């Protein structure tokens with residue numbers, strides 16, 4: 098069942114009041130009605146029915162945020178590690194003075210690159226901290242900037258830099274006839290790049306009611322697959338093969354867009370030749386799917402439709418999620434996903450409407466032309482100690498342990514972790530633990546004592562989302578919202594009694610100011626003598642906004658603003674950029690995939706990554722409501738695979754990979770294709786928890802990509818065996 102909350106207007110208990118806020122955990126941006134008691138405690142939350150984009154929707158994660166704020170486990174004052182390894186509370190001034198002094202000494206003795214930062218998922222949606230963290234590193238002169246992106250869908254960055262991109266954006270969702278979703282489950286994850294994510298169930302139903310066709314490719318019949326017109330259920334890791342076969346059919350049938358290719362694309366014939374060996378019979382056998390489905394998918398996605406007497410090319414894009422982007426050959430898979438859009442010309446054309454021209458950000462021109470490939474990682478003047486070049490200004494998190502555990506003089510010696518938990522998020526937990534423990538200084542900004550925080554020298558507690566000024570985002574607004582929506586939320590709760598917590602951004606400012614650094618945001622210097630006001634910083638960051646900040650602020654529930662309409666403009670005269678459909682490294686990797694010979698290990702299952710509805714990565718598992726619903730992360734197997742191994746649901750099993758092993762609790766999932774074991778990451782396997790940390794199965798070496806150090810987090814072989822009682 099899709100968990101869609103009725104969003105009934107919350108009727109508060111006698112004496113209580115309702116305050117408006119929003120959840121910032123994911124791209125859902127759900128507006129929330131928060132019920133607050135006379136003591137100032139949040140006691141209940143409902144989806145805000147009057148929010149124009151989330152329209153009453155909120156998932157269990159947002160509906161339990163009050164438990165996070167008032168959690169007994171919340172850290173209320175800074176913690177410092179003692180000689181004996183335990184933590185003791187320390188005052189802010191003392192902590193910040195010591196951190197600043199130690200960072201300054203490292204920079205003096207070893208240069209700015211000895212100090213780095215890791216941006217976790219909850220930094221992206223923290224409006225001010227998301228700008229302050231890179232500002233801090235750049236004031237320091239450090240290139241050691243890491244984020245979750247490079248253990249997530251960094252194939253998308255490689256793709257932009259290797260294939261090229263379209264300056265006008267993809268085919269607009271509102272004009273789409275068809276979408277293809279490959280290894281993504283936005284109905285639960287609220288994450289993908291071609292679908293309106295807010296209130297995803299309603300948004301899907303509305304789109305299908307207006308005629309949208311949906312193709313889903315996933316080893317599990319997901320919540321999203323249930324809405325699909327065509328569902329293909331391959332083995333994990335076979336996306337390059339499946340996509341090559343679909344491309345082959347499209348090109349052979351002439352269902353692509355020859356005019357677009359002629360004008361904007363290089364390498365069409367080379368790609369055609371490279372996908373030629375991926376005929377339907379071969380691909381279907383390898384991915385273990387019905388060959389007719391591959392043809393049907395090609396046809397539904399690409400075949401032009403009769404529109405009166407003429408043939409009309411379809412509109413709508415293919416997009417992937419973490420599935421293909423975490424499997425072996427992730428960059429190749431992403432190249433082939435986007436190649437579907439390129440050959441079919443699925444980009445916003447001159448005159449197309451721009452559905453979200455931006456509200457908080459300045460208006461950017463949208464041009465009907467190619468942003469040519471740059472392959473930035475190949476010529477980074479300051480590669481990381483591990484040798485990897487940066488992409489979009491970031492180092493590769495898949496190589497972070499190597500950047501610490503080396504004798505190189507420019508090795509990483511100190512880290513600030515902001516709103517992330519890399520010890521659980523990075524592959525090969527033992528390597529991540531070793532690296533973070535080896536740092537001279539680890540500072541973690543987090544409300545909870547996470548696996549990463551437990552290794553820290555200092556844990557600094559932030560104000561949580563209902564306690565701070567927050568704004569729905571600027572740099573990614575057009576990517577995550579398909580209407581000109583923005584939502585400012587004021588603080589509605591005071592931090593718990595006796596708490597001494599600070600805004601994330603303010604913690605960074607305090608350290609910077611003690612180090613004598615001059616921070617600037619968007620090129621504007623910030624006062625380093627007196628801590629700025631958060632609203633003044635928001636003003637600064639929105640000074641070129643399309644809608645003035647005070648107007649955005651005045652809309653208590655968020656609003657879809659009446660911005661002047663924008664259309665895609667013609668290419669700049671003389672624009673010469675072209676998509677590179679067939680770079681030599683892509684073609685070579687495709688041939689390598691075709692040459693792979695299956696050597697199935699008897700009894701092996703293929704591991705598939707997946708997410709759980711109730712938790713966001715590593716966060717908030719301990720909240721009472723959550724812990725009751727999902728006390729641990731089960732290992733999902735098809736019922737036939739369980740019975741073939743005489744494993745009963747609920748039984749403990751040992752799962753082993755080429756790299757390591759974990760103990761997990763088996764659960765039957767008839768929606769999973771046989772031969773696959775699916776499990777969520779992010780769980781801390783503390784003794785007695787019943788949880789399993791799947792990153793004990795993954796490796797920083799086996800299958801790691803040479804461009805972006807992307808580890809293999811799905812589609813690897815595992816063996817399972819019952820655990821003796």
Ligand SMILES: Nc1nc2c(c(=O)[nH]1)N[C@H]1C(S)=C(S)[C@@H](COP(=O)(O)OP(=O)(O)OC[C@H]3O[C@@H](n4cnc5c(=O)[nH]c(N)nc54)[C@H](O)[C@@H]3O)O[C@H]1N2
Nearest residue numbers: 217218219245249516517518519522542559714715716778
């Ligand atoms: N094997 C495997 N590994 C994976 C993945 C996978 O699929 N499989 N997925 C990868 C992906 S896609 C990602 S994005 C990463 C996730 O990696 P991370 O971002 O490192 O993990 P999160 O659990 O999202 O971290 C969020 C942290 O923010 C804290 N927090 C909550 N509120 C606040 C706040 O207001 N301020 C601050 N400072 N902190 C706050 C939470 O307590 C939590 O510790 O994991 C990656 N690792």
Ligand SMILES: Nc1nc2c(c(=O)[nH]1)N[C@H]1C(S)=C(S)[C@@H](COP(=O)(O)OP(=O)(O)OC[C@H]3O[C@@H](n4cnc5c(=O)[nH]c(N)nc54)[C@H](O)[C@@H]3O)O[C@H]1N2
Nearest residue numbers: 280281282286288333334418419420707708710712713714
């Ligand atoms: N509830 C919840 N929501 C979340 C998160 C969460 O932890 N919980 N995390 C957030 C984060 S950080 C991110 S990055 C996004 C990710 O968002 P998504 O990419 O949508 O992540 P999933 O929901 O895990 O969907 C991935 C799908 O890929 C499939 N899959 C696994 N291996 C393969 C493969 O080799 N090929 C193909 N084709 N499919 C495969 C899985 O069965 C699964 O259905 O979600 C965000 N939203």
Ligand code: SF4
Nearest residue numbers: 120123125127156159
């Ligand atoms: S985590 Fe749930 S409540 Fe929060 S924004 Fe996402 S969908 Fe909405």
Ligand SMILES: [Mo]
Nearest residue numbers: 218245249250
């Ligand atoms: Mo992610």
